[in-house]
Amino acid sequence: MKVLITNTHLSIPHGSEIWTAAVAQELVRRGHDVYLYTSDMGDFHYQMLRNIPTISGPGGWQKDENDNPEPFDFAILQHLNQIKNDKVFGEAIFDLLPPSKRIILICHGTGPSAEQPVPREGVLEDAHYVCISEEIKNHYPEFPWEIVKQPIDPAWFMPPKTLLGKPERVVWAAHRFTLSDSFTDYCVKNQIGVFATGNKLQYPHEIRDTYSKMDLVIGTGRWAYEALAAGIPCIIANRNLDLGYVTLGNVQEFEKYNMTPRHPSAHESNWEQLFENYHTDQVEGLRKYAENSYHVSVIVDQFMKILGIESVGDITNQVYS
Numbered sequence: 001m002k003v004l005i006t007n008t009h010l011s012i013p014h015g016s017e018i019w020t021a022a023v024a025q026e027l028v029r030r031g032h033d034v035y036l037y038t039s040d041m042g043d044f045h046y047q048m049l050r051n052i053p054t055i056s057g058p059g060g061w062q063k064d065e066n067d068n069p070e071p072f073d074f075a076i077l078q079h080l081n082q083i084k085n086d087k088v089f090g091e092a093i094f095d096l097l098p099p100s101k102r103i104i105l106i107c108h109g110t111g112p113s114a115e116q117p118v119p120r121e122g123v124l125e126d127a128h129y130v131c132i133s134e135e136i137k138n139h140y141p142e143f144p145w146e147i148v149k150q151p152i153d154p155a156w157f158m159p160p161k162t163l164l165g166k167p168e169r170v171v172w173a174a175h176r177f178t179l180s181d182s183f184t185d186y187c188v189k190n191q192i193g194v195f196a197t198g199n200k201l202q203y204p205h206e207i208r209d210t211y212s213k214m215d216l217v218i219g220t221g222r223w224a225y226e227a228l229a230a231g232i233p234c235i236i237a238n239r240n241l242d243l244g245y246v247t248l249g250n251v252q253e254f255e256k257y258n259m260t261p262r263h264p265s266a267h268e269s270n271w272e273q274l275f276e277n278y279h280t281d282q283v284e285g286l287r288k289y290a291e292n293s294y295h296v297s298v299i300v301d302q303f304m305k306i307l308g309i310e311s312v313g314d315i316t317n318q319v320y321s
Helices: 015-029 043-049 089-095 134-139 181-189 204-211 221-230 251-255 271-276 283-294 296-307
Strands: 002-006 033-037 074-078 103-107 128-131 145-147 169-173 193-196 216-219 234-237 241-245
Touching (some): 002 015, 015 033, 015 043, 015 221, 128 296, 169 204, 181 193, 204 221, 216 221, 221 283, 241 271, 283 296
Parallel strands (some): 128 145
Antiparallel strands (some): 234 241
């Protein structure tokens, strides 16, 4: 089937870009004819998506024998609020969309203007609204949301690693948050090695390589989901607030706010207590939970079910990136 996936930016390795790469590659693996639309190609696209046809201008559509653009069989649309304002290319996309029952509209967050959901009208009358968290669903209650969790590339499901009884190597992966003074002081005092990746634009294979050397991940959002998949203990935290360790007892609650301290139970961090509470007994259970909940094959199965398309994938160890 011919598939359209939109994302306004495919130049740097941020959250929706990595989401796009995982979903697009899984659809390709299933034999679908995937096309991407973006207005911003760059190094990320070259590194992660160069095997997938990408449309970045009005002349890029595949044509039929009469030189007319061929419509898509189904579409997964991100950032439609921004794309629809493109008077030339945005209108061309709307002309080629499949019936609205074969359209999924994705929302990743409540902040960026590009993520704002568009009204369910016209060619989108019966479209499916999908978000990644209960936080988004509650923020926009006027839309008929279905929640589908973050897709994680199979490469993250690495063989279990040997963890120490106490953390000696820690990665700080809290997006856009610098290290807190209290955290830094504690780590220096206790000779804990820290690698900070939260403010760096790193590709998934680079982060996986970093994680494979670490005993603990302190992070938010996608970094936390990936830590669970990799079998590494994880604290949900930013510079000043934390939720503590992710456990089998709280993981579904933390997912409601996309693994961030925006969750109402977040509190001021006490790093000494957090490090004293370090434990590894649940990592394998969380790793299995992540495989059953976040593996991109599981996520794409959910999309196919929403669209009413028969397409079942297998959880494999195939590496895409």
